[in-house]
Amino acid sequence: MDVPGSLPQRVFLLACHPEKGRAGVGTNFGAMLRAAVLADLYVRGHLTDERGRATVDVRHPCNDPVLDALLEEISGSRPRKWQFWIDRRQRVTVSTVREQLSDGGWIRVQPHRILGLFPTTRVTVRDPRVRKELLGRVSGALRSPLGRVTPADAALVAVVAAGGLSLVLDRKARRVHKRRIKELTELSGPVGPALRKSNQDAAMAAAG
Template sequence: MHVPGSLPQCVYLLAHDPGKGRVRWGTELGLMLRAAALADLFASGHLTDERGRAVAVEGRRPCDDPVLEALRQEVAGSRPRRWQHWIGHRQRAMVKAVRAQLGGDGWVRLQPYRILGLFPATRVTIRDPRVRKALLGRVGDALRKPVGRVDPADAALVAVIAGGGLGLVLDRKARRAHKRRIKELTELSGPVGAALRAAIREAALGEGAV
């Protein structure tokens, strides 16, 4: 089954609850999408890690994916910063960009509407439910296969989902049961998984201080 080629698009589809017809309230969607995009850029060699900071690799051709390229340019135009910083930056813009990309590529149907007749919103419907099921299958395979046989993209997918606490895909019981494998896949996928967990902790502390 064909699935989207970018990690942020895959994460968005997995975060979409078919039963509710939307992403659940409380889901750290923005943080996960930013982390997924950074993981894609790290895997493709557009970004590298220097002493815990994200750095754009010079001489690489621009990304074909416009969402990933926009983030690459953000990093390239800044001094080296922690991965955690980039994960927490411009989350709403990332959500809108990935959602629009999914709509433009035909993976979802986007229907504008107004909440209570006042507040503009967008209803998202996955066009082919089999796509999300295929992504769930990839997550399950990554947790069962020998680590050496796991596709790096699937390792990063698990790292982001587990790091973001996406209970719709991996609830606490599943994360406990696969704790060792999740740790292995997170390490395999680079610095983003650990940075995502740190960003979520930081966001929670910030909310508590308000």
């Protein structure tokens, strides 16, 4: 079963609620997608960590507008912490990834009104088998020998877990697989911890 090539597109599909027709319910969705872009660039070897800051290691086209845009941002800036890049341009990233998936035929995007009054957008995964395949990759990464897990699947688990995507990994699953999630997060670089910190800061700001 084919799945989209980029990590943010895969995270988006996993975050699509089959019944509610929405993506990222109950999460800081923009932060999670931005983290997915960073993690993708990291595991592909485009970014490296330099004293807690994201720096460009290899700069050549990724052939993906979302990845290329963030790589260009980072290359044109002084070294900054990973959370800085997670916290920027979240709405643009969400809309661009959604557009990618819609144009690629992975999702159906339809205008919708809640209670007939409030405008929103209904998002439906066109082929449920694609999302099932991605769920299988998450499950496989949690249960297979660590040496058999691909960097992309390790990063997928790390972002989903750090982002608190309960639709994929609920609290019980995160507790049961705590050790493996930690191992996969370490394989995926500094993005997981930066995403957790971003979510903590956002929660504190909302509460305060």
